[in-house]
Amino acid sequence: MTVYLVTAVLLFSFGGFFSARRKAHALRASGPIHSLPQYHGIRVALWCAVPALLILLAWTAFEPRVIELLVRSYLPPEFANLSEAEANLVMMEIRSLAAGTFGISSDQAYVEDAAEVFRSFQKISDYAMTVSVMSFAIVALLWARTGVLRRYRARQSVERSFNVFIFLSSLIAILTTFAIVLSLLFESFKFFELVPLTDFLFGLDWNPQIAIREDQGASSGAFGAIPVFAGTFLIALVAMLVAGPIGLASAIYFAEYAHPQVRNFAKPALELLAGIPTVVYGFFAALTVAPLVRDLGIAIGLEVQARSALAAGVVMGVMIIPFISSLADDVINAVPESLREGSYAMGATQSETIKQVIIPAALPGIVGAFLLAISRAIGETMIVAMAAGLNANLTANPLENVTTVTVQIVVALIGDQEFDDPKTLSAFALGLALFVITLILNVIALTIVKRYREQYE
Amino acid sequence: MTGVVLALAAVSFLLVTIFSSGYSAFWRTEIALTIEFDPKLMKVEPDATFDQLQQVNYLALFRKNLERAFPEVTARADRRELAQMFSESAPDLLREMVLADPGLVGARQVVSVLASSSVDMITKGNAPRDIDEARRVISDQQLRWLDRFDESGLLGSRFNSDFFTSGPSRSPELAGLGGAIAGSALLLLVTLLLSFPVGVAAAVYLEEYAPQNRLSEIIEVNINNLAAVPSIIFGLLGLAVVLNFFGLPRGTPLVGGIVLSLMTLPTIIIASRAALKAVPPSIRDGALAMGASPMQVMFHHVLPLAMPGMLTGTIIGLAQALGETAPLLMIGMFAFVADIPGSILDQASALPVQIYLWAESSERGYVELTAAAIMVILVFLVAMNLLAVLLRKKFERRW
Known part of the structure; x- marks a missing residue:
């Protein structure tokens, strides 16, 4: 019709x-x-x-x-x-x-x-x-x-409507942000009517499954978000331990050492990593890396669970490498040539220059890049949905399985959605927390990077 | 240097794993069987009508033929094991053959029947063969039969063209990507139609028209932040606003496309602004001096020159959208849809979602399918990125 x-x-x-x-x-x-x-x-x-x-x-x-x-x-x-x-x-x-x-x-x-x-x-x-x-x-x-x-004056009339159209188009970005904030807040309020805010923020037990029969144990479910956030940060930490050094090292290599021909070949190859869909990394993590980590652990006498935080974190780290590498590369390239030349003139070697001049000069930008990468790791969904655990587990041991905010959102929303059930609504409360955390990280990072750029311009 | 090598080693390891476990999905094992289209077994007259032929119990026809081919297998359990070596699509195959050529009734023909997923895995070496019966995917007896087929040259393999045309299925040997590819194509179409005009318009406004004031600043900060919002949040937005508030149908490419276009907008706007910035002001001044109105300058001069850059950004944005999974799961594109979607209002699946569903499935036959589906999506992504690179190379101008 x-x-x-x-x-x-x-x-x-x-x-x-x-x-x-x-x-x-x-x-x-x-x-x-x-x-x-x-x-x-x-x-x-x-x-x-x-x-x-x-x-x-x-x-x-x-x-x-x-x-x-x-x-x-x-x-x-x-x-x-x-x-x-x-x-x-x-x-x-x-x-x-x-x-x-x-x-x-x-x-x-x-x-x-x-x-x-x-x-x-x-x-x-x-x-x-x-x-x-x-x-x-x-x-x-x-x-x-x-x-x-x-x-x-038909031309003026047409041009006016064109101007209105492009103005409205640019407003869509604001509208999207508003819609995100409003919808998350609205559904989260409904959630906090059912579950007290303090339980959510400070509870140590996350178990959203609600029993079908009233008389079953734990019929109300538990919505303490701390183990979920702890798991998220644990996996992000593992990812950053992998991606931070490797990403930074390759950025330094590309910016300072690489022969232009190597750079022309290796940089796009590294950026290829960034273009691979995350669901592919998830499959890779679940199929190859998790069993590998487990076998390695058993070989050296450690008990590793099948869906360990380590496996998910390592693969997520590989995913973030190109992100850090290209951001840090930009930042290092923005350090003015005069600083390098001054250092060489004082008799410093290339590696001394990098360690004592370039890195300190580029430090704010590098910190910004790391913050953006952390926000990326926290918000990543598919890798953890496929390779990390589904049950909340409050631990700092990367060999155990932990769950993350994004996994819990997926778990809550796949299957039956009932918008008066705290399990479904909890996804929005988690989403709100995720949005706020990533937003803060992004704003800090973007401000640092911007101020750093202005410093050398 | 080591860092780069490590990173590249990780990519190669990933690609090698996926290719080595996925390439075999493009072939399917078949077993040649002599089928006698005996009118007595089919319970029809030799000159039966089309309708009567449709009513025939082809499962029984297939079973009886198996019994004739293996007269020594008599026990019920053994017969069941024998039948389980073939795909459950075998009766459908016979039906199609007979309906296409009613003259077959009464004839005898060698038919290549698709083997079941377990047999397929053993033949290709995807499942271990020399282990305890309890852990092997087929029984000792089935293995002996399989060896007999092999010795008498009845085993064959065929290019698995169904993989690209048929929809998902509960049996791995029949499952295909056709529905997911069509769903992804529709998704990308909706995304392109929504995000390209709006993205370019927003970029034109911000770059050429926007006054220097608070509002423009807020818009700019907003766009940069949206680019870094996790994709799953866009999924929640789609669920709360597009599905629950506007009431659009769940799990359709229309809804998915709306969500994905909101996600790709920042990418397109940022790339388009860079492309507009690269057009030198002298072009604008020249056109304005000739008496063109600002909009004529835009449409006749600036946009055509900036178009390659904008298209490059758009293609890269669409490539990101193609691989995006989480928001599609949020808006319900994970349902089992056997049909290939024909319009943007049909329930559909998408390539990455199909990969996720197959990867989460516990049946081992899906592993090679998942890897093969990943190869397909990577081919699409590489093609899109190559297109973007070529566009940039061909039209890149330095002023």
Whole structure:
């Protein structure tokens, strides 16, 4: 339905373009006009398409909600006695009945009736939408076409709408941030209504599984986030221990020692690492590295669990190497040549220069790069989802399995999602914490790097 | 130097592991069987109609033929073990053959039947053969039969073209990537259509039009921060806003594309701004001096010159989007979808999600499939990055 409407509106708008352009051409044949014919055409096409498509968008966004409200008002009083969850279930039943999904029938007569009402409302809504969208498109087209006059400033009009469009486009970044913050806050508030904030922040036990029967043990679940965050930082620490030295060493090599030919070959090869999807690293970690770590551990007499923090952390470290390397490379290259030359003039060797002049000079930038890398490691999902543990475990031993914030978000949201259940909502609380932590790290890192750049510019 | 070598060694190790465990998935083991399309077994007349042929119990036909080929196997359990050496798609294969050529009824033909996943693994050496029966994927008796097939030259292998065309399946030997590739293509299409125009427009505004004020500064800081927000947060955003608030259908390429385009926007905006910055001001001044309006300068001169750089950034952004998994899991693109999606409103899977699902699956036959799927996605990524590099090389201009 919507697809046909969109096509029809677009066809009308094309027609409007050509007809207005032809009209303007005819005008121009008999004397000078202000705007080029194509601007008249574009103006008419925009008038025809944009408002009509906006109506269509708003309609499809609000139609389900309005219809649901109307149908609810038709339902008998016994419906009002149902709890929120049951009411939602009944509405779902009505919807699938109305859609004619095969094999669905209800034992309650009023549900069948409501489905009938639902269907008739949907029909009315479809007709009303078609009529209003098409009539709007046609009226706007005809009205805009009357504006194709000799002195009409069509170009200015088109340019104004273009300016509005690019301004709105740039606002999307802000809107996205707002939407992230608002949605995380909103769902997290719902979570903290069920689970006290202090339990979440200071609890030592994370066990979101809620028993199906009331009488089972631990029926309320436990939502203490400390073990989850401890696991996250443990894996990030292992990753940084791998990626930090290697990334920094290769950055120094690329910036100071590498022959241009080696650099031309090795740098893109290293950046290839950054382009590999994280799910590939996850598979690699689970299939190869975890058994390898385990066998190595057993060979030297250590007990290593199958999904150890070490394996996940090492692979994550490999993933972050190119990130650190390219950021640190930029930073080292930004150290002015005069510092190097001054050091050489004092008789320092190349390695002395690097150790005592370049690194200290580049230190703020390197710290910034490391902070960005840590934020990246904390937010990484697929590697840990495939190679780290699923159960929370408060330990500092990298040979045991630990879980991370991102893993718990995935676990909570894969499968049934119920937005009144603390297990599902806990994903948003964890997401909020993750967002805040990474945001702080990023802001600090970006400020450091920016200030450092300004220092040498 | 050691650092670089270590890092490159890690890449090579990763690639070698994946290639060595994945290349074999492109071939499938087959066993040649003589099938007699006996009308009596099929319980139809030799001149049966199409409808009657559709009703035939092809599973029984296949089983009976196996019994004829192995008259010495009589015990029920043994017969079951024998049948388990073949893929469960065997009856479907017979059905397709008969329906395509009804003249087969009453004839005898040698048919290459797909072997089961366990037999396939043993033949390729993906599962160990010389170990205790309890730990081996097939029994001692099946192994003896397999050796007999091999000696009499009945074992064959064929290029696994179904891998690229069919959807996922619960049996590894039948599972394919077709649905996931189509899903990823639709996702990237939606992402491209949404993020390219908006990204370029935002870059044009920020680079050419934006006044120096607080708002522009906030937008800029925002874009830089969004580029560093973990992808899983975008998944949560998609779940809370796109699915729950706007009520778009779960697990569809449309929703996935919206989320991925929000994620790729910062990349595209940053690359496009760099491309716009590289166009020298003299071009703008020249065009303005000739009486062009600012928008004409933009569309006729600046954008065409900056386009290669913008496209390069877009392709790199799309390559990132192609490999992104976590946000797609959040918005429900992990369901088992057997059909190949035909529109952006169908439930679909995507390449990285399929890799995740196969990797998490406990059946061993999926290991080679996972590795093969990774090879496919890497080929796509390398192709996209090469395209970006070529674009840059071909159109790069120094002023």
